Amino acid sequence: MSTATTTSGSRVRDGVGSSTRRPDARLKVKGDFAYSSDLQADGMVWGATLRSPHPSARIVRIDVTPALRLPGVVAVLTHEDVPGQPRYGMKVADQPVLAADVVRYQGEPVALVAADHPETARRALALIDVAYEELPALTDPEEALRDTGLLVHAERVDGKQGNVVRHVRIRHGDPDRARAEAEVVVSGYYEVGMQDQAFLGPESGLAIPAEDGGVDMYVSTQWLHDDQHQMCAALGLPPEKVRLTLSGVGGAFGGREDVSVQIHAALLALHTGRPVKMSYDREESFFGHVHRHPARMWFEHGATRDGRIVFVKAKLLFDGGAYTSTSQIVIANGSYFAAGAYEVPHAEIDGYSVFTNNPPCGAMRGFGAVQSCYGVESNLDKLARELGMDPVELRLRNAMTTGTVLPTGQAVDGPAPAAELLRRLRDRPLPPAPEGTFGLPGGLNNTSRGEGVRRGVGYAIGVKAIGFSGGVDDRSVARVRLALAGGEPVAEVHTAAAECGQGIVTVQAQIVRTELGVERVVVLPADTQVGDAGSSSASRITWMSGGAVQGACKALRERLDALGDAPLAELLDRHGPLEEEYEYAHRRTHPIDDERGQGDAHIAFAFAAHRAVVDVDTELGLVKVVELATAQDVGKAMNPLAVEGQIEGGSAQGLGLAVMEELRVVNGRVRNPSFTDYLIPTIADMPHVPIDLLELPHPDSPYGLNGVGEPPTLSSTPAIANALRAATGLELPKVPVRPEDIVQTERG
Template identity: 55%
Template sequence: MGTTGTPTNLTQGSRTSGGIGESTLRPDGTLKVTGDFAYSSDMWHEDMLWGHILRSPVAHAEIVSIDTSEALAQPGVYAVMTYDDLPTDVRNYGLEIQDTPVLANGRVRHHGEPVAIVAADHPETARRAAAKIRVEYRELPVVTDEASATAPDAPVLHPGRADHHAPHVPHPNIVHRQPILRGDVAEARRRADVIVEGEYVFGMQDQAFLGPESGLAVPAEDGGVDLYIATQWLHADLRQIAPVLGLPEDKVRMTLAGVGGAFGGREDLSMQIHACLLALRTGKPVKIVYNRFESFFGHVHRHPARLYYEHGATRDGKLTHLKARIVLDGGAYASSSPAVVGNAASLGAGPYVVDNVDIEAVALYTNNPPCGAMRGFGAVQACFAYEAQMDKLAAKLGMDPVEFRQLNAMEQGSLMPTGQVVDSPAPVAELLRRVKAMPMPPERQWVTTEGADVRQLPGGLSNTTHGEGVVRGVGYAVGIKNVGFSEGFDDYSTARVRMEVVGGEPVATVHTAMAEVGQGGVTVHAQIARTELGVTQVTIQPADTQVGSAGSTSASRQTYVTGGAVKNACELVREKVLEIGRRKFGSSHPAWATAELLLEGGKVVTDGGEALADLADVLEGEAVEVEEVWRHRPTEPFDLRTGQGFGHVQYSFAAHRAVVEVDTELGLVKVIELACAQDVGKALNPLSVVGQIQGGTTQGLGMAVMEEIVVDPKTAKVRNPSFTDYLIPTILDTPTIPVDVLELADEHAPYGLRGVGEAPTLSSTPAVLAAIRAATGLALDRTPVRPEHLTGTA
């Protein structure tokens, strides 16, 4: 075919000896560090065309007319397609609700919505041709917040929709509503000695992955298409792509290309269908690569939110009640908003015991950019609010904020507001104790014998201060996050494991559809195979749709669910190898008896002796292969009236202590340290675990002090779609992040593990805000905090 840059990087076997519990190096690590790793944007075909997408310059408008003639007449252009050119009657897609048009159908609902696609022989030709497509818009009033979305005269953004959420929402511009009701809040309020209230604003955050959306679609001789794509969920993409193309799923063959980060932003489709449509229309391979500007419009973001919270407590510090309302802006299309609402509501009380709860969470349809999955998935917004409330209560009661949290902390056996019993370790108080006990960073560390080291001060190398007006603050926060898909979702994964002899040595091959997006799953799968089969040589095959679904690389679920599938498949392989050995040698063969014992213990070659040779004899000329589907224990939907139900399979917990220094005159913040304590159940790869915790912590830091997609409230246009104006932490902004890893096994999970990647994103943001409040004495009820919020010029 001539395709290069396809994801063959990981097919070579890894000969490292590490099993479960060891800090095994990643097989893709050297390739990424040296620049030799093939990302999806590196793919090439000798006869390929380039695709480009024309996007709407306005947020809400009727499309009066589209004229593509001038674009089609441009030399080098092979195809131009609009909604009317789509090949089937299936022209919408969506993760949960199929409300997103492949190309705009008579109306655009957000700034940057795809209107037309072009294929040409050069990327600049495709861009110039797209610019020549003439589209006449008739602008409509924009819906940008709850007031404009639910007003009596509000334009209905999706008229006539009939999905399973519609009967349970009070307005057609509300995607989903989930209440959580338990106890008697009114009575508990009368018994409260202190009550605190707060209204909090949480900004729209971008996943800011470094590899923009890209992929290569290659038409096949059988009328199908081969798609090489950077994604988080191959089979969910397949389910949405095939009906639009009018093809059976077995004719849409998908292979994971190199992914440069995800964090939820690749869970929805971006250019997948567009590339396939152009490839099938032209009969040529088509590659699409977004630039950074296009990427800001081409994927969903974290839901911005307004959160209204009231807590009560007794004089001795026990929580009496919680009443909360969480309003999430889902933007123009549903994406995963219903599930985000479920998380925000069910986790909205935080990791605390509170018997009387009244929480309502809703997600809106607006003309703002579509929002969906991002690391933390609804729990992040809630944590920002309830942790600010904990500090307010502690201050009003004259209590230490950590001790107040510990007094109300849940533990194993506690009851969630949903009625679910927390039936695995919940060491909330212990995590707070550990993070508080960590050594504090030195005071005035910018002071040197030669004067001030400005790199350690707010403003850094901009040299704005030498320490004048700089005040230190310390803040704490803790959060709770669910692991895996919830609310009755059939959350399963598939793994195919093969064992054979290659070059006289037993080799295990692991094949799953798990999307390796940088989280290190390929390393863990090899570790599991070594542990369960004892082999040294493990080959990880590229992820594709030729094996059963592994679900999404999200919700901190892959090590749990796909790791569980790999573990079970390896156990079945081991049993089959034992059967072969018994058949060939019988129990009387002394060397085989040694090998048999080692196999039963999952240690075939670790003795380095005869057992290895005997195992090779057993498998010589034979191969054992097993494909295993594995599910975690089932969950159930939350009741749509009360919110009660066994909705989550597992919970994870992390606590942070933030130390900041603030230039109170200029409003500049330097985060000195973000210490974290987290329970991970079992650290399958300790090095990767610490990396995940530090990465999640840094994203929370970004949300605290710099990251926000700014949308014009009058036009719903994005103001800062670039890394020039949308700021993310660099190495100069990233503080010291000491990590204390606690391992309290969850008996329901493989190896006792607990999902790791999301929990630190929750508590790092409110910890930083708490530290800034401590330094400045300001209330600070929104995030991110900007200089004008600290200097009174906002």
């Protein structure tokens, strides 16, 4: 690891800038960590969900009587038992808590069961008699875009008509005139398959009815307060009676932003008066959360003969599935960055998200920018080939810098080291050729002898906004308390920030140690008894919750300074415990306008680049990613080891999307809802991932930090795809690239 700036030492051990050990590290390594699926309560019963087998159907009849007769069953609920609002949703409340008259995707919840044993609950589900009348399913997003008359929602709750969730229109400069003046024009069509977050801990939670008529919910999630808001509406209860506490989260990556078990478990708990545990198995998990939007994209680049990009035209089509979730923002984010990390004087970008009867899609790491980065970086390599230029040189010639004006009209006002990241990767020595068959594609099984193996090298760079964009008033609250325990000062930190594996618990403690000089720090469980922290998404939580914790600490420091210069323990002994709460907010952003898509929509930007080295057996279609080098600006490495872990993880998910991960949906039906058939990278698939960190402080953030978790997922996939194209000479327009894509095209 190399840095552009030197990380300063902390004033106390394990402060900001230290590779501090996570408090849950040993427990997780040993298998002793308590996840939400491990929760238990006296008198607990098990909840289960009946789901539609059809992607589109009318519900003719539901008879729950046979299930209620089964010994051990304590409740069976349908849509008639929802006491509050019948629909929920993060941005648009259009998803039924339980389907009433129609189902719009395979896996839609229809009924709930509570029983004294999970097997009894599963047997009861099979006894519920549901009669369906199958309806035509709209599963082609292009047909949905054309609005041919087949509607997923005959009446939309947002008052709009048709299947288009949102059309994002961005116009910058005069792209038609620029096209006429361009000396070289290339175009390409690119596809991205539906990727699953594939977190290892499926959805689970425990709902406990309370004496006040409310409910206490212990659940793995990314946003406690938004869950609370949606639960209150469905349960017909005020916020003070719906209390959520974060339980152990086994990964998230966007898949836990939408609610899953929360409302259903609470409904059953309030109905039965008993604690209810719900825990999906792996197959149900594939139906129980949103996925990455599959995309179809058309790109056109125009340039001068010496490689200056003149214009970009792009059309993005994202399949949002049956309900809105966050599709309007995902397509906006994909459209914002469809011109890539480059100076582009003229741009015409149209982004569409549409409803279909496919599974709902929403947030996943990278949030729309993954798809558009794959498209723009793939087409840029095509432009380099047409120009006869080195792909890195083409990128360097057009790399974005501080002050670059985006297609949305906003100028980049923070560090923009796109060229520096690319140079660092270009200058890194290439890995040696493999020795023996073990290092070849399929080498673990001695599949290839190397006769048809070719090596390819590919580059890509991505840019993404950090934090909520488009006018969201983003805020985060933290409470810090200082007291004596055993004669020593102890600090308690309380926020609602969801620890999803990214390390926010550790960072909060590091900030307190740095700001207050206190060694002993206790981070209290995240819950809704403190102010909203916002979502653990958009690579924002360290910035926002870290800023709130820092603000509370600074307020405490001011109070301590006013009390005198005595040792901290003496001040606390004399004046008692001290507590401060602080709400952090950054500058306001603004939505883009509907006509030309102009507006200062973003608070900050982050950059990452990858160089992929691949070996491809062109006769067998086997691929081995030999190395996936990355360079990324992180602003300030709050916990360098954790930062590296985030970059490695994001690169692994990008590798998965490039060569193996796709949820296969045929005519609206999921064909591979298991880890046997939905492949994710294992340690055997992971290449060497050398990491080059830059620390260029952002002027507006706490400690100069920047978001880290999402940028690696942008550039890793197209870097691998570009390397595969370099090795094979094939177009390879879709990811994931499968063996038959290489072999059949090669032979054809």
